[in-house]
Ligand code: FES
């Protein structure tokens with residue numbers, strides 16, 4: 001990059017500046033956790049359960065300790081760590097508390113559950129050690145499906161939850177909703193449509209697996225844990241509690257991170273166990289998850305079952321929505337979100353972009369003998385949006401209306417809008433994005449191409465409309481009744497002698513480009529080059545308690561905190577300049593060129609910093625030495641909603657049932673884009689993951705709970721051959737209360753894609769009368785539907 | 793575990809003499825014995841391509857090779873692409889300009905894949921490039937910008953070559969084919 005200097009218009013925000021992260025990552029000089037090597041470092045591997053559900057009668061590690069290279073092996077009793085527990089403040093009929101032991105003790109609840117940690121001089125020897133472990137089980141009937149969980153016939157997964165239900169909430173239940181459904185059923189013109197949908201279990205699948213390097217430092221009297229997590233402070237808190245340490249005795253730092261997508265925004269058992277082993281042995285211990293572990297024993301997501309019905313008037317207006325959603329959360333409640341993460345998100349947000357006058361929902365989390373669930377990009381929204389969009393399509397069919405027109409009649413157009421779900425939606429472009437998306441596909445000639453193409457393939461077009469609440473503040477999370485309530489962010493900015501600044505953030509970039517975008521935000525506030533700003537993230541000793549990065553919160557909340565701190569620092573600089581010039585602070589201003597204009601004098605920041613640090617006797621009486629400011633930001637109300645419409649064109653191959661995506665258009669509105677190219681990157685990457693869920697990826701198990709997709713041979717991750725180019729159009733409805741008017745942009749792509757793809761497939765199957773409501777969309781079902789038609 | 797092999801490796805133009813267990817993969821040797829941590833490991837079973845390096849100019853999965861198998865080969869890793877003073881190569885520059893990387897974990901693999909491919913197929917079309925991009929996994933970008941970056945680099949190299957040919961002195965009659 002050349003001399004970034006100053007942008008002529010003084011605004012870095014909105015410019016596609018070169019990413020600060022790129023040079024090191026491109027040169028192979030990034031530092032990911034597995035790149036860290038310390039003197040005398042040992043390597044950990046885990047003895048894992050081979051049973052889905054069993055009492056553990058013995059864990060014998062004596063042979064393990066004989067394996068050459070093995071230094072130690074610890075089971076749960078050896079390490080004596082407290083359990084990881086995440087709680088909701090809800091009554092017993094709504095929430096059943098359970099705990100996740102760091103290492104399983106008397107019972108195992110999924111294949112791959114860690115039972116013991118083996119530590120050796122090299123990773124190969126650690127693996128050999130694992131092979132030598134002898135675990136004896138008394139098998140129990142595994143609870144593998146939602147149906148089995150709800151039947152509750154055998155031994156429950158957790159004794160505390162005899163019915164295998166961890167969360168059960170019934171919400172909203174608008175008065176008179178039953179009468180609305182009854183009247184719609186009875187009326188000649190109105191309709192009641194139902195959708196029963198299942199969505200497959202998926203792996204967020206960061207390309208870098210989880211990992212940790214932990215080391216006890218005698219000089220700092222501290223356990224230094226370098227781990228790939230999206231939530232470093234939460235890891236610190238849990239580790240301190242599990243190991244009985246003070247928080248000051250734990251420092252969590254995060255190196256470069258190869259993606260997370262939610263899988264790394266919960267506290268993992270292995271990072272706690274490896275750190276405890278390091279403390280015990282007083283030697284550095286590294287654990288790097290292998291791909292098999294990542295696919296079978298990491299945190300998973302998305303397995304949900306919806307039974308939804310909606311009443312529509314004859315002219316296509318939605319009258320009422322009634323939903324039952326059951327989320328299969330696997331074996332444990334994750335920290336800090338609990339097993340409520342998916343059902344509570346779905347229940348609270350399902351009406352989405354539509355004006356729904358009556359709403360009732362029951363949301364449940366069931367526990368099964370499968371690897372546990374963590375949030376995954378979009379959290380429930382890809383699923384309930386898919387169900388809402390199916391309801392729209394089905395109603396349109398029954399009413400003989402155009403499905404886009406039905407959406408048009410139902411989307412929220414006046415803001416702020418207070419929804420039936422007690423959520424206030426800030427302004428967005430729900431109708432405009434729908435219109436533009438349809439227009440783009442029309443202009444490209446796709447709308448007239450439904451039906452059969454020259455190769456005999458069936459063409460179909462599908463849309464999805466959605467919004468995404470971003471910037472959940474403490475208030476919004478408190479409504480979920482989490483006992484640990486995320487939301488705010490605190491930023492500290494310090495200017496050094498030469499006028500460059502260092503800014504901390506509690507958020508944590510792992511691909512989202514915060515080193516660049518946060519620098520743009522700060523540089524604009526101070527009127528300096530964005531290369532003069534250094535962002536510090538992912539270090540619990542250097543950063544005040546923060547909540548990390550998830551739920552598209554970073555730029556909205558973290559960025560706003562950094563902006564607020566920058567403004568405070570600017571005020572500090574102005575008061576020093578005012579004093580030096582002998583003028584009132586009101587007649588000073590930042591000059592946008594790295595200085596303060598005071599009266600008719602200009603003070604470059606370096607000159608003011610010189611006074612602040614080296615000639616403090618010249619400072620005004622009410623200004624202390626140094627140049628540091630701290631600010632926090634929280635979202636008071638219901639957050640801010642990004643929105644988008646996706647349009648997708650597919651071709652179905654009657655010979656194979658295969659789906660090819662011919663065109664994909666995304667019209668998105670995330671308010672003001674700090675860095676438009678980064679926003680587009682988030683949208684494209686998100687869409688790819690949504691398509692992956694719609695067509696390809698599924699974590700499957702046999703009836704005994706043995707995972708059937710332990711490698712990339714079985715777990716089909718789409719490549720460039722399957723993921724299409726995506727055309728992106730931007731609309732901009734600025735947020736009124738975040739710095740720069742930005743809204744979150746991290747998850748939207750993933751949210752809209754399954755619905756758009758599924759609707760397109762159903763459109764292509766229209767002539768067969770078959771409608772599919774499951775993801776990944778079963779190719780066999782497409783094939784069957786098309787062959788039925790060929791045969792007839 | 794007990795036996796150790798003496799292996800001579802040639803990596804990025806440097807010779808290394810190593811005493812390593814024969815079962816040690818090339819990926820592990822590059823990363824952990826030579827400290828060339830730019831080569832990443834995403835699956836260790838040959839699918840993701842994060843470990844792609846060049847072996848005698850051709851892209852290869854370093855997780856599927858034992859170091860001992862490539863003793864006589866010339867290995868190139870991502871660390872060889874930039875100038876010694878840190879200046880990015882044209883390919884790296886294109887990745888940055890097109891936002892062909894987000895977390896950057898897959899990036900060294902894609903860079904080496906592209907470096908090997910474009911050397912073989914300088915005339916590749918965008919569609920052909922996309923097919924090659926389909927050899928590796930990226931979880932962040934959706935592949936479009938990776939394809940764009942490689943395609944742009946290919947056109948720039950062709951343009952540069954053309955420019956060099958245009959300014960080269962007229963060939964003498966005898967030298968034309
Ligand atoms: S690590 Fe070699 S192909 Fe995945």
Ligand code: FES
Pocket residue numbers: 207258259511892893894895896897898899929930931932933
């Ligand atoms: S940039 Fe993250 S995996 Fe490709």
